Amino acid sequence: MTRETMPSQETTFQETLFHEGELAAQRRAGVESLASSAGSFIRGYMPEQHRAFFAQLPFVVMAAGDAQGRPWVTLLEGDEGFIESPDARTLAVAAAPGAQDPLASAIAAGVDVGLLGIELATRRRNRLNGVVRAAGDGLSLEVRQSFGNCPQYIHEREWRRVEATAAPDAIVSERLDSGQRARIAAADTFFIGSGFDLNHASGSEPRTSRGYDASHRGGEPGFVQVAGDGTLRIPDYAGNNFFNTIGNLIQDPRVGLLFVDFETGGMLQITGRARIDWAPQESQDPNAKRWIEVSVEQVVDRPAALALRWRREDEAPLRLTVVDKVIESDRIASFYLADADAGALPPFQAGQHLAVELKIPHQPGRVGRSYSLSGPPSAGTYRISVKREDQGTASRFLHDGIDIGDRIAARPPSGEFVLPSRQGPLVLVSAGVGITPMVAMLHAIVAEAESEQRPVWFVHATRHGGTHAFRAEVGALMSQSRNVRRHILYSAPRPNDTAGVDYDIEGRITADYLLELGAGPEASYLLCGPARFLAEISAGLEDRGVDADRIDFETFGPAG
Numbered sequence: 157m158t159r160e161t162m163p164s165q166e167t168t169f170q171e172t173l174f175h176e177g178e179l180a181a182q183r184r185a186g187v188e189s190l191a192s193s194a195g196s197f198i199r200g201y202m203p204e205q206h207r208a209f210f211a212q213l214p215f216v217v218m219a220a221g222d223a224q225g226r227p228w229v230t231l232l233e234g235d236e237g238f239i240e241s242p243d244a245r246t247l248a249v250a251a252a253p254g255a256q257d258p259l260a261s262a263i264a265a266g267v268d269v270g271l272l273g274i275e276l277a278t279r280r281r282n283r284l285n286g287v288v289r290a291a292g293d294g295l296s297l298e299v300r301q302s303f304g305n306c307p308q309y310i311h312e313r314e315w316r317r318v319e320a321t322a323a324p325d326a327i328v329s330e331r332l333d334s335g336q337r338a339r340i341a342a343a344d345t346f347f348i349g350s351g352f353d354l355n356h357a358s359g360s361e362p363r364t365s366r367g368y369d370a371s372h373r374g375g376e377p378g379f380v381q382v383a384g385d386g387t388l389r390i391p392d393y394a395g396n397n398f399f400n401t402i403g404n405l406i407q408d409p410r411v412g413l414l415f416v417d418f419e420t421g422g423m424l425q426i427t428g429r430a431r432i433d434w435a436p437q438e439s440q441d442p443n444a445k446r447w448i449e450v451s452v453e454q455v456v457d458r459p460a461a462l463a464l465r466w467r468r469e470d471e472a473p474l475r476l477t478v479v480d481k482v483i484e485s486d487r488i489a490s491f492y493l494a495d496a497d498a499g500a501l502p503p504f505q506a507g508q509h510l511a512v513e514l515k516i517p518h519q520p521g522r523v524g525r526s527y528s529l530s531g532p533p534s535a536g537t538y539r540i541s542v543k544r545e546d547q548g549t550a551s552r553f554l555h556d557g558i559d560i561g562d563r564i565a566a567r568p569p570s571g572e573f574v575l576p577s578r579q580g581p582l583v584l585v586s587a588g589v590g591i592t593p594m595v596a597m598l599h600a601i602v603a604e605a606e607s608e609q610r611p612v613w614f615v616h617a618t619r620h621g622g623t624h625a626f627r628a629e630v631g632a633l634m635s636q637s638r639n640v641r642r643h644i645l646y647s648a649p650r651p652n653d654t655a656g657v658d659y660d661i662e663g664r665i666t667a668d669y670l671l672e673l674g675a676g677p678e679a680s681y682l683l684c685g686p687a688r689f690l691a692e693i694s695a696g697l698e699d700r701g702v703d704a705d706r707i708d709f710e711t712f713g714p715a716g
Contacts, residue, residue, distance in 0.1 A: 173198050175352055178403030184434060185445070187397040198303040198398075200245075204705050205572075206282050206302055207241035210273045214315055215464055216249060217272040219349025219370035219412060220259050226427045226453070227412035228258045229349040229370060233464050247271070247284070250294040256326040258425055258456050264291050270349060270368035271297070276313040276466065278570050279511070279526075283400075285367055300367075309374035309393060309524070311344050312511075312567060313418060313466040320463040327457040336424060336457060337382045340415055344377045348390075349412035350404035350430075369400050376521025379441065386452050388413070388428075391444030397687070402448070405430045411450055421462035428452045441520060443549060472513045472565035474501070476538065481560055484541055484625035488589055489555055490530065493538040496563055504569035506533050506600035507593045507682075507710070510540055511567045516553045522565075525550040528684075528710070529569060530592040530626075532599035538569075541625065543589040573682070573710040575600060580678035581611040583670060585693065587685030588623070591616050593710060594684060595626050602637045609639050613673050617645040617665045617685075621653040643673070665689075667696025677701070683709035 174182070182188040202210075210216070215233040222228060232251040240248045253259040263269070267288045274281040282304050290296040332340070340346075351368045373390065381389040392402065405411060409431065415424040433447040480492035493510075495501050504510075510529055513522045531539030544555045558564070575582070575597055582601075586594045594614065601612055614634070618624045624644070634642050646659040653659060663669075670681065670693070681697060683690050690709050698704055 174398070175403065175407065177352060177405070177407035178399050180406050181399035181403045182397065185397065185399065198301055200299075200301065202241060202244050202247070202284065202299055202302045204244075206273075206284075206304075207244065209275070209280065209282055210239050210247060211237065211241055213239055213273050213275065214317070215462075217274065217347045217370045217372075217414070218253075218259070219270040219272075219347075219351075219368045220262055220267060221351055221366060221368065222258055222262045222427075225351075225366070225410065227349045227351050227368065227410055228262075228425055228427055228456075229347045229412040229414035230257050230259050230425065231347075231414065231416065231423060231462065233462055245299045247286070247297045247299060248294065249297070252291065252293060252295060254323070254458075254461065256323070256456070256458055256461070258427070258454075263288060263295065265289060267291075268351075268367050269295075269297065270370040272347065272370040272372060274310070274372055276310065276315070278572075279310040279312060280572065281310065281372060283369070283371065285369060310372065311374055311468055313468040315464055315466050317463050318421070318465055321460070323461045324459045326461075327455075327459075329455045329457075330453065332382070332386045332426075332452055332455055336455065337386070339417065339424060340380055340388065341382050342377050343380060343415050345372070345374045345416070345418075346380065347371065347414040347416075348373055348401055349414075350401050350408070351410065352404045352407045369404055371401050375441075378520070381440070388426075388450040388452065390448040390450065391441045392446045392448055393443055394445060402432055402446075405432060405448070411448075413450065416462070416466075417459075418466035418468070421460050421465055423458045423461045425456040425458065426450075426452055427454050442518075443523075472511075472567045474566040474568065476564045476566055478558060478560050478562045478564065479537065481558070486622045487544045488541055488625045489544070490539055490541040491554065491558065491564075492531070493540070493564065493566075494536075501536065501538060502568045504529055504533055504538075505574040506596040507574040508569045508571040509573075509593075509710075510538055510569050512540070512550075513565045513567075514550055514553060515565075516549060516557075519549065523550050523553075528593040528596070530595045532596065532603065534599075534603060538566075541589070541592045541595075571710075573684075573708060575682075576680045576708070578680065579610060580680060581613070581675040583613045583615065583673065583675050583679055583681045585615045585665060585670065585681060585683045585685075587617045587665065587689045589625070590684035590686070590689075590710075591618075591625055592684075594682070595630065597682070598630065598633050598640070601640065602633050611675065612637075612640040613643060613675060614640055615643040615645075615665060615670065615673075617647065619648050620646050620650045621658050622650065624658070627658070641673075665693065667693055667700055670697065671700055671702075677703075679706065681707045683707065685711070687711050 234251045238250040270285040284302040286300040409429045411430040413426040431449045475496040476493040477496045482490045509526045527540040530541040584594045644659040
């Protein structure tokens with residue numbers, strides 16, 4: 157399962173959510189219909205949770221262009237509260253690029269920028285782009301687009317701040333030296349910036365303005381390959397299928413890269429030109445869907461440019477043993493996990509996920525995936541329930557290669573998709589394997605039934621009885637609570653599936669169906685399922701008057 161944020165169909169940026177480059181990339185990858193439907197994840201303003209998220213960050217990543225239009229990526233840092241959001245379309249950042257930054261003279265009123273807010277310790281990230289309305293010692297940005305990203309490939313790091321000192325002079329060159337190549341080859345994280353012509357994207361009258369996007373890329377150390385001539389080869393893994401970066405590069409191959417030295421606060425900033433290799437003949441990374449090849453044009457190496465430092469535990473701290481494995485449906489299996497040394501496991505809240513790190517034969521490094529915890533928080537063990545994906549490296553390994561007695565490394569549970577603290581009715585809505593966090597939530601709700609008597613609706617959609625996971629478990633939980641109502645929908649029931657017993661209605665979940673349940677305007681809606689399902693349901697609820705702050709969700713994709 158991967159974390160996303162709340163969608164909306166509203167946008168003030170352009171008439172279509174994706175420009176021609178993005179649409180071309182989506183067509184090439186065969187995901188045009190999915191990305192088009194999921195486009196309602198992109199807002200023309202920041203929802204409240206995005207505003208709160210940016211306001212508590214110690215740094216933000218920014219992409220923009222220099223006087224020649226070349227993209228660069230930089231990192232802006234500040235003391236607690238240096239980012240504020242006075243309203244849903246404004247972000248104020250009390251920092252600006254330093255004097256030796258390649259963007260130092262480029263950021264002024266009217267300039268377009270892309271921002272990435274990322275919290276490495278919790279693996280949350282949100283992206284936005286907009287235009288600078290005021291610049292000086294700080295920046296005031298008018299937000300044009302805002303959307304969330306999944307936490308896949310983000311390596312957890314804890315930050316600290318050291319006393320700021322005068323940084324050494326930047327080293328500027330036209331090619332990478334041996335030390336810089338070594339740093340890139342050892343990196344597990346970098347940031348990428350790209351741009352596109354707004355006038356071409358929106359079909360408006362000719363103008364010189366450009367849009368920029370800042371994004372994160374992560375993998376195992378060595379995932380960025382450095383060729384003998386200094387060309388960088390970057391794998392493109394399965395993601396949100398929006399293809400913002402690659403779509404931009406189709407329109408304009410100019411690209412900016414930022415490699416942060418997390419231990420020393422150094423920044424290695426690169427600008428160059430990219431080529432997309434859609435069908436690589438040879439690949440040392442079987443998880444790469446395609447490759448981005450970057451020819452370096454200029455390098456700005458800024459030692460100790462930041463006062464922030466980060467620490468990462470190379471090994472996942474939890475050592476877990478599989479104590480049971482249960483087949484839940486045609487394609488879903490549950491793995492029950494206990495501490496390998498018989499100790500107590502860190503607690504979790506219903507709805508959170510577990511980031512596991514797998515050592516899979518013939519893989520170049522550890523394979524990390526996040527799966528929702530599907531068992532009761534009070535169990536003393538963890539349970540993850542994994543859908544087998546035909547092309548999924550991790551899910552196939554778990555299904556075929558992991559059994560009782562085997563060990564799995566993991567990081568402590570995390571995630572913000574949890575039961576809301578506010579009162580009022582609660583509607584839990586899931587499709588397919590999206591049921592996993594909902595089962596954990598149902599366990600928590602039933603356990604609190606004596607003190608928490610608010611009405612709850614458990615709504616789940618699946619194809620038929622063969623794909624229906626946790627049927628008996630949910631039924632047993634329902635029998636223990638009088639305030640929970642079940643609604644199971646089968647889209648293609650089999651002849652031996654019995655209406656009123658196995659399922660309640662034939663069909664699919666819609667926003668109208670949910671509103672007809674009668675939960676009322678004070679209800680909170682928690683949604684989990686594929687991106688298209690979430691986009692359609694959440695946009696439909698908002699269109700019918702449900703407050704966006706009462707809709708929260710988690711999405712998943714075929715990362716495998």
